Amino acid sequence: MLNIAKKSLAVVVFAFLFLFVSYGQAFAYLDPGTGSMILQGILGGLAATAVAGKIYWRRIKGFFGFKEDMDKDYTKVDVEGKKDDRKK
Amino acid sequence: MFEYEGVLYRQVNNDYAKDYDYLVQSGLNKFLYCNGYLVAHEEVDLSVDQPITPYKIIRPDFVNFISYPYEWCFRQYRDAALLTLDIQRLAVEHGMTLKDASAYNVQFQHGRPVFIDTLSFEKYVEGQPWIAYRQFCQHFLAPLALMAKKDIRLNKLMLGNIDGIPLDLASTLLSGSTWFNPGLAIHLHIHSKTQKAFSDSAGVEKSRKQRQRSVSKNGLLGIIDGLRRTVSRLSYKKSRTEWGDYYKDTNYSEEAFDEKKRAVKDFLKTIRPGNVWDIGANIGVFSRLASEMDIHTVSFDIDPVAVEYNYKMVRDNDERNLLPLLLDLTSPSPDIGWENSERDSLVRRGPVDCVLALALIHHLAISNNVPLERIASFFSKVCSFLIIEFVPKTDSQVQRLLASRKDIFDDYEQQYFEEAFGCFFKVINCKQIKHSERVLYLMENKLHR
Numbered sequence: 288m289l290n291i292a293k294k295s296l297a298v299v300v301f302a303f304l305f306l307f308v309s310y311g312q313a314f315a316y317l318d319p320g321t322g323s324m325i326l327q328g329i330l331g332g333l334a335a336t337a338v339a340g341k342i343y344w345r346r347i348k349g350f351f352g353f354k355e356d357m358d359k360d361y362t363k364v365d366v367e368g369k370k371d372d373r374k375k
Numbered sequence: 376m377f378e379y380e381g382v383l384y385r386q387v388n389n390d391y392a393k394d395y396d397y398l399v400q401s402g403l404n405k406f407l408y409c410n411g412y413l414v415a416h417e418e419v420d421l422s423v424d425q426p427i428t429p430y431k432i433i434r435p436d437f438v439n440f441i442s443y444p445y446e447w448c449f450r451q452y453r454d455a456a457l458l459t460l461d462i463q464r465l466a467v468e469h470g471m472t473l474k475d476a477s478a479y480n481v482q483f484q485h486g487r488p489v490f491i492d493t494l495s496f497e498k499y500v501e502g503q504p505w506i507a508y509r510q511f512c513q514h515f516l517a518p519l520a521l522m523a524k525k526d527i528r529l530n531k532l533m534l535g536n537i538d539g540i541p542l543d544l545a546s547t548l549l550s551g552s553t554w555f556n557p558g559l560a561i562h563l564h565i566h567s568k569t570q571k572a573f574s575d576s577a578g579v580e581k582s583r584k585q586r587q588r589s590v591s592k593n594g595l596l597g598i599i600d601g602l603r604r605t606v607s608r609l610s611y612k613k614s615r616t617e618w619g620d621y622y623k624d625t626n627y628s629e630e631a632f633d634e635k636k637r638a639v640k641d642f643l644k645t646i647r648p649g650n651v652w653d654i655g656a657n658i659g660v661f662s663r664l665a666s667e668m669d670i671h672t673v674s675f676d677i678d679p680v681a682v683e684y685n686y687k688m689v690r691d692n693d694e695r696n697l698l699p700l701l702l703d704l705t706s707p708s709p710d711i712g713w714e715n716s717e718r719d720s721l722v723r724r725g726p727v728d729c730v731l732a733l734a735l736i737h738h739l740a741i742s743n744n745v746p747l748e749r750i751a752s753f754f755s756k757v758c759s760f761l762i763i764e765f766v767p768k769t770d771s772q773v774q775r776l777l778a779s780r781k782d783i784f785d786d787y788e789q790q791y792f793e794e795a796f797g798c799f800f801k802v803i804n805c806k807q808i809k810h811s812e813r814v815l816y817l818m819e820n821k822l823h824r
Contacts, residue, residue, distance in 0.1 A: 322568075323508055327598060331591060334593065
């Protein structure tokens with residue numbers, strides 16, 4: 288359910304971003320870093336909203352008695368999925 | 376970075392002192408080191424004349440062999456990318472951030488990727504975007520996407536683009552269908568378009584205020600997680616290549632193969648090298664003879680499938696002394712970057728104690744038409760000892776190579792081979808491989824010692 292909502296949101300966002308960034312022609316390649324920063328601003332906002340949404344969704348699920356998924360512990364995730372024995 | 380009495384040191388300057396101290400005090404340095412993410416370093420008391428007075432001098436652990444992204448197979452590259460993202464996530468959680476996300480900051484040590492740039496961390500200020508986001512996309516995401524979605528050999532594009540593959544180039548090369556992959560659509564295609572839109576002067580003016588746009592910590596972590604999902608879902612579609620099935624398609628009988636293994640092992644025991652390059656290693660069967668003797672071994676091959684398979688074995692079996700890498704010996708990695716001295720050529724990363732050149736000479740002499748003297752001359756530049764196999768013209772593999780070309784190789788004879796190599800090497804031992812027509816030589820470089 289959440290996945291479907293997320294995917295639909297993603298499609299809308301793509302369409303918006305595509306229209307937003309497709310305007311104009313770049314005549315001089317002055318600073319590709321500016322675009323990167325601006326994109327991060329937009330993506331960061333969306334990601335933060337998604338995180339907040341996720342938290343509320345969990346609360347709602349919790350309210351109705353569904354068990355919460357635990358957050359992934361990144362300190363235990365290896366590049367190939369077995370971090371624990373990294374340093375032998 | 377400087378070298379003193381053969382040891383590599385790094386100087387921490389005063390303007391980096393706060394960030395360095397925070398890295399140590401926040402516990403991030405210890406955490407990364409203890410989990411094998413970051414190369415260990417030791418603070419040392421060293422009084423050397425430097426143009427700028429150092430805040431501290433550190434001595435990082437020695438990395439056995441420096442390799443570059445254009446020499447990595449797909450999985451090595453993906454592991455390096457995931458390591459960078461995991462480090463950035465951990466850094467943010469510890470109140471720091473990576474200011475560089477260069478693929479050259481990752482090396483392979485003890486069979487695993489490790490981050491080598493201890494001085495890449497700076498204090499994270501809430502609201503600040505990831506300054507190295509663009510660099511990560513250029514150095515990791517673009518080449519990985521091209522390798523996974525277009526052609527496995529496209530990491531070679533990194534050779535001509537020292538700061539990573541420009542996103543507009545990656546976006547043009549990738550097929551339209553990659554727009555349906557949300558991660559690639561956002562971080563490559565839309566990213567490239569955003570760069571273009573804001574790179575003209577009018578765009579820069581317009582964007583000045585927008586540039587100040589802050590990214591919350593949750594937002595930043597969301598971006599990193601999104602990148603991680605995108606990278607980890609990229610996979611390489613296996614295709615049959617020339618070498619992938621080599622050992623199923625060889626003219627060696629089981630006895631001859633075992634005999635060759637024994638002979639190589641005996642030669643290695645005779646010379647006890649500190650490090651070995653196995654050139655033309657295929658999936659590393661003979662490299663493992665050396666690495667299992669605790670000798671650091673680089674296992675080079677031209678075939679991406681063979682290197683992929685070799686690296687998978689290294690990871691699956693936690694092999695610590697073997698490093699599989701891609702190499703086309705007819706055009707080995709050159710010196711690139713500023714003043715041609717940022718990334719070293721293969722030859723500059725030598726010499727090595729011993730080179731294994733097994734079932735290789737016919738490919739160089741016949742397929743690539745390199746004269747025997749020139750082959751000998753090359754090996755003399757990169758090793759002290761050479762274990763080389765001579766494959767005569769009558770061998771069925773050589774006949775296969777000659778089937779599609781005119782035989783203009785009159786000099787390709789054992790006697791001439793010995794003469795050519797005799798100019799640079801002294802033959803220490805020589806062994807006919809039973810049940811085959813091949814001969815194995817152990818040679819010592821005449822300039823050695």
